[in-house]
Amino acid sequence: MRPSQHSSHPSRPSRPPTRLWALAALCAAQTLFMPGAQAADTTPAQQLSHWTAQAGAPAQAERGQALFNQRHGGEWSCASCHGTPPTAQGKHASTGKSIEPLAPAFNAKAFTDTAKTDKWFKRNCKDVLSRECSAQEKADVLAYLTRIKP
Amino acid sequence: MDTKTMNPHLKTTPSKHGAHPVAHAWVLRTLAGVLLTGLGLTAAHADGSRMPAKILPSYTAECAACHTAYPPGMLPARSWQRIMKGLDQHYGSDASLDAKSVTEIGQWLQTHAGTYKRVSEEPPQDRLTRSAWFERKHRQIDKAVWQLPSVKSAANCAACHTGTERGMFDDHNLKRPAGLSASQSRAWND
Numbered sequence: 001m002r003p004s005q006h007s008s009h010p011s012r013p014s015r016p017p018t019r020l021w022a023l024a025a026l027c028a029a030q031t032l033f034m035p036g037a038q039a040a041d042t043t044p045a046q047q048l049s050h051w052t053a054q055a056g057a058p059a060q061a062e063r064g065q066a067l068f069n070q071r072h073g074g075e076w077s078c079a080s081c082h083g084t085p086p087t088a089q090g091k092h093a094s095t096g097k098s099i100e101p102l103a104p105a106f107n108a109k110a111f112t113d114t115a116k117t118d119k120w121f122k123r124n125c126k127d128v129l130s131r132e133c134s135a136q137e138k139a140d141v142l143a144y145l146t147r148i149k150p
Numbered sequence: 151m152d153t154k155t156m157n158p159h160l161k162t163t164p165s166k167h168g169a170h171p172v173a174h175a176w177v178l179r180t181l182a183g184v185l186l187t188g189l190g191l192t193a194a195h196a197d198g199s200r201m202p203a204k205i206l207p208s209y210t211a212e213c214a215a216c217h218t219a220y221p222p223g224m225l226p227a228r229s230w231q232r233i234m235k236g237l238d239q240h241y242g243s244d245a246s247l248d249a250k251s252v253t254e255i256g257q258w259l260q261t262h263a264g265t266y267k268r269v270s271e272e273p274p275q276d277r278l279t280r281s282a283w284f285e286r287k288h289r290q291i292d293k294a295v296w297q298l299p300s301v302k303s304a305a306n307c308a309a310c311h312t313g314t315e316r317g318m319f320d321d322h323n324l325k326r327p328a329g330l331s332a333s334q335s336r337a338w339n340d
């Protein structure tokens with residue numbers, strides 16, 4: 001509901017600029033303080049090289065693709081929620097909540113936040129493989145995902 | 151919505167009346183509430199959102215990444231406490247979080263827990279969909295409806311409740327999920 005303040009002050013010239021400033025301040029505050037905002041402290045390429053260095057061996061996209069699409073003894077594969085290839089919106093396998101495309105070429109935000117990337121690797125590897133993924137496995141999956149082009 | 155009512159700390163143009171914009175909005179809301187109640191509508195319709203006025207941003211960012219941002223008032227405090235202690239095994243999924251977020255979200259949930267329908271019972275497995283009030287509200291829904299691909303589970307409120315994102319669950323904001331049979335569809339008719 002919008003209070004009808006305008007009608008009582010029809011001739012006040014200073015209101016629109018004040019509103020614009022208020023809006024600008026709100027936007028600035030949101031960008032600065034929204035915890036959900038993307039930190040953008042990494043890139044998919046940096047993630048790939050980081051995990052490749054950790055693994056101490058070259059990443060293999062083929063191996064990553066297989067890991068992504070296969071089930072590993074559990075109910076779900078990575079593809080169960082992200083789709084295959086993960087180039088479109090996915091769907092959470094149990095809740096139905098939509099998931100942004102995972103392949104970086106189709107989602108500019110994918111793998112651009114280190115904390116978020118670490119959090120989801122940990123959770124999702126537990127869900128799919130019942131354990132955390134190795135550095136080699138993460139590098140392989142990143143090699144596969146970054147290879148996917150439009 | 152007036153931007154100033156959203157953030158009272160922003161510098162505002164002095165008003166001849168000296169009325170604070172927040173107070174102004176509050177008066178209007180109260181008036182609207184009184185009027186609508188007078189017309190036979192309940193307070194839930196006048197201001198139907200089940201969500202607290204201020205939603206913790208990390209609640210939306212973390213919890214609603216995977217599922218409906220359930221209104222905290224739909225579960226009692228003890229249930230939320232258990233849920234937040236067992237996030238690594240969260241209804242079949244690992245939803246573990248950093249300690250800071252767990253504390254922050256946990257406290258917010260405790261503050262706003264258990265106000266809907268005088269929630270006091272702790273439902274089985276702390277699932278709000280197993281609460282007596284939930285089952286009563288959905289007693290006309292055929293069991294098979296929950297299993298439809300367009301629904302997936304009773305926890306997917308947005309499959310039918312179009313106001314889910316705004317915390318609105320009244321009967322006026324309903325849609326029929328895809329795949330309903332004619333007989334199943336009857337529950338939506340009134």
